[in-house]
Each structure stands twice: as C-alpha cells, then as structure tokens.
Amino acid sequence: MDSQNDKFVKLISAEGMEFFMEKSVAISGSETMKAMLEGGFSESENNVVRFPEIQGPILEKVVEYLYYKDKYKKSKGQIPEFAIEPEIALELLVASNYLNC
Amino acid sequence: MTDPKKKIIIKPFRSRSHIDRSGAEGILASLDKAINEIHNRNSSRLSFEELYRNAYNLVIQKHGTLLYDGVTNNLSSNLLNTAARLSQVPDSTLLEEVATSFREHVTTMIMIRDILMYMDRTYVAQNKQRPIYELGLYLYRVTVWERDGVQNRVSELLLQAIADERAGFLTDDRSLLKANLAMLQQLGAADGSNVYERDFDGIFIGTTQEFYRNESSLFLAENSASDYVAKAESRLEEEKSRAVALVLPPTTEAPLQQMLEMELIERHAKTLVTLENSGFAVLLKDESKLEE
Numbered sequence: 001m002d003s004q005n006d007k008f009v010k011l012i013s014a015e016g017m018e019f020f021m022e023k024s025v026a027i028s029g030s031e032t033m034k035a036m037l038e039g040g041f042s043e044s045e046n047n048v049v050r051f052p053e054i055q056g057p058i059l060e061k062v063v064e065y066l067y068y069k070d071k072y073k074k075s076k077g078q079i080p081e082f083a084i085e086p087e088i089a090l091e092l093l094v095a096s097n098y099l100n101c
Numbered sequence: 102m103t104d105p106k107k108k109i110i111i112k113p114f115r116s117r118s119h120i121d122r123s124g125a126e127g128i129l130a131s132l133d134k135a136i137n138e139i140h141n142r143n144s145s146r147l148s149f150e151e152l153y154r155n156a157y158n159l160v161i162q163k164h165g166t167l168l169y170d171g172v173t174n175n176l177s178s179n180l181l182n183t184a185a186r187l188s189q190v191p192d193s194t195l196l197e198e199v200a201t202s203f204r205e206h207v208t209t210m211i212m213i214r215d216i217l218m219y220m221d222r223t224y225v226a227q228n229k230q231r232p233i234y235e236l237g238l239y240l241y242r243v244t245v246w247e248r249d250g251v252q253n254r255v256s257e258l259l260l261q262a263i264a265d266e267r268a269g270f271l272t273d274d275r276s277l278l279k280a281n282l283a284m285l286q287q288l289g290a291a292d293g294s295n296v297y298e299r300d301f302d303g304i305f306i307g308t309t310q311e312f313y314r315n316e317s318s319l320f321l322a323e324n325s326a327s328d329y330v331a332k333a334e335s336r337l338e339e340e341k342s343r344a345v346a347l348v349l350p351p352t353t354e355a356p357l358q359q360m361l362e363m364e365l366i367e368r369h370a371k372t373l374v375t376l377e378n379s380g381f382a383v384l385l386k387d388e389s390k391l392e393e
C-alpha cells in the first residue's frame with residue numbers, strides 16, 4: 001500500500017455510491033470513524049468502509065459535514081450555517097447518532 | 102426562505118425491521134464469535150462496521166441487557182481459561198506470562214470497547230452499569246489475578262526479586278517487575294479497588310522495614326560510624342532509584358522514604374554520635390580524624 005493510498009479513505013453507501021475523503025478529517029470528526037480506521041480491523045487494513053445502512057445522499061452530507069467541522073473547528077467567531085435540506089434531516093440525524101459526530 | 106408554493110416532502114421514515122428475542126440471540130451469537138476471534142488476535146479479518154452496526158441495532162431494539170450480559174459472559178469464560186492456564190505456569194516464567202496476558206487483554210478490551218461504543222454511550226450510562234473497558238479490567242482482577250496460584254505466587258516473586266537485588270544479585274527482570282506493578286495500579290484504578298496496596302504495597306513496605314532494621318543493626322555493630330554513613334547513603338540512593346525505575350506511585354514513595362530514614366538514621370542517631378572510637382563525638386574531638 002503506497003503512501004498515497006494511506007491518506008484517503010473510501011466510503012461506500014448502501015446503494016454502492018463511493019465517496020473519498022481524507023482519513024485525517026474522518027478520524028478527527030467522528031469517534032466511530034476513528035475507532036474504525038485505527039482499530040486493527042479489516043477497514044483499517046484496506047482504508048475502505050462500507051455502510052450498508054446509510055443511503056448515498058445522506059453519506060454525502062455526512063462527508064460534507066466532516067469537512068465543514070474540520071474547517072471551522074479552530075474558529076472562534078461567527079461561522080456560516082451548515083445548510084440541511086429538511087427532507088433528509090431525519091435520516092441524517094440517525095446517521096449522525098450512529099457515527100457519533 | 103422556502104418557496105411557499107413548494108411542499109416539503111419528508112420521505113416516510115423507513116422503519117427498521119423489528120428484531121425479536123430469537124433474532125437478537127442470533128446476532129449476539131455472531132458477536133460472541135467475533136469477540137473470540139479478537140481474543141485470538143484475528144481481528145484484522147473482521148469488519149468493524151458490521152460488528153458496530155450489530156451492537157447498535159441490538160441496543161436500538163431494546164436488547165441492551167441481552168448484549169451487556171452476553172459480553173460479560175464471554176469475557177468471563179475467556180478469562181477463566183486464561184486463569185486456569187496461568188495457575189499452571191511454572192514460577193520461572195510466571196511474571197512474564199502474567200505481563201503478556203494482561204497486555205493482550207488490554208488490547209482486546211480496547212477493541213471490544215470500540216465495537217460497543219454505542220452501547221457504552223447509551224445503555225450503560227442510562228442503566229448505571231460499568232463501562233465496557235472498566236468491566237474488562239474488573240473481570241480480569243476477580244477472575245485471573247485473584248485466582249489461587251496466581252496472586253500469591255506473583256506477589257511472592259516480586260518481593261523475592263527485590264530482595265535479590267538488595268542482596269546484590271543482578272536481575273534483568275526490571276521490565277517485568279515494572280509491567281506487573283503497572284498492571285496492579287491499572288486494575289485498582291479501573292474498579293476503585295485497592296489491589297495494588299493490598300497485594301504489594303503493604304507487604305513491600307513491611308518487608309523492607311524488617312530488612313533494613315536487621316541490616317543496619319548488624320552493620321553498625323561491626324563497622325565504624327563513617328562506614329555506616331556511607332553504607333546508609335548508598336542504600337537510600339539505591340531504594341530511591343529503584344522506586345523511580347519501577348515507577349512506584351507517590352503514595353508508595355513518601356511512606357517508603359519516611360520509613361527508610363527512620364530505620365537507617367533516626368533509630369541509630371544516638372549510637373552514631375556516642376560510638377566508642379568512631380562515633381561523631383569522638384571525631385569532632387580528635388582533629389587528626391578530620392577528613393572522616
């Protein structure tokens with residue numbers, strides 16, 4: 001596994017949509033992701049995580065959120081609102097509870 | 102904000118299929134198998150997400166108690182095997198085996214805690230149970246450490262090793278001593294018990310006191326005061342450096358220091374001054390012995 005591979009992690013949603021994100025952002029943003037990717041299980045070997053119970057659009061929003069969280073975590077003032085479409089709010093809530101982020 | 106003409110459609114919430122008791126037991130069985138694989142250091146074959154999701158679903162479907170009890174049983178039975186094995190191990194390798202088994206147990210518990218993170222956060226907090234990691238250490242203490250043939254032998258071996266060091270025998274066991282002592286401290290911290298104090302500290306200070314009481318009396322009877330002072334100094338240094346090397350906690354160091362000063366110095370202070378020919382009173386009077 002080359003070092004290029006180690007920087008990114010692939011997330012696969014229920015329908016098979018694939019998302020790439022930086023490993024460090026995932027680990028710092030979600031306790032669950034951190035345990036998954038640093039735990040000595042198969043996910044950390046391959047840097048691939050499947051989420052058979054999270055739909056594509058929801059997973060996409062989660063990735064967006066993790067980057068948003070990472071971008072503004074050091075800022076002390078006003079930060080721009082993170083827009084959430086009401087239609088996905090409920091499922092997003094479940095996913096965020098699951099992922100602890 | 103939103104266009105008043107556009108209706109917001111929220112998709113009907115896909116309710117998860119209800120998991121009944123027998124379904125829950127099935128999931129628990131697969132988790133049980135996975136935990137055994139982790140005990141056997143085969144975790145890299147397992148998918149974290151699948152195990153985490155199974156535990157999550159059990160808790161969400163109100164089978165938290167089943168899960169908690171199932172994990173407790175699994176840990177207990179694995180630890181019983183470990184305890185049985187350790188009680189049969191010969192003295193010469195016991196310290197090493199115990200240190201290794203504890204280290205591996207900690208690694209296992211970290212992984213199990215991660216999988217069951219959702220349960221820790223919700224079920225455990227709501228029902229005021231021991232969190233998983235602390236539960237693992239508590240079970241280790243009562244199942245493995247307090248097993249006949251483990252605790253008594255290890256305590257004995259630790260004290261013997263320190264006695265050997267004092268007698269001048271070279272020991273290369275220090276990393277093992279350190280590991281075992283660290284284990285006792287961690288076990289005590291995890292469940293609030295005083296296992297370190299009870300099974301090592303008290304006896305250690307006791308036997309140390311006895312040792313130095315004897316040694317100092319004997320030495321002073323046969324040597325000059327200044328020789329005694331040199332010896333006492335070196336012993337104090339030795340005990341101090343050992344305490345640092347073994348990472349003894351401050352709660353041990355302070356009473357140890359106090360006791361040593363009592364036995365080595367205070368107890369003999371009068372004698373040191375009044376000793377015929379070499380006591381301090383004599384030295385002060387006789388200027389020819391000024392260097393000493």
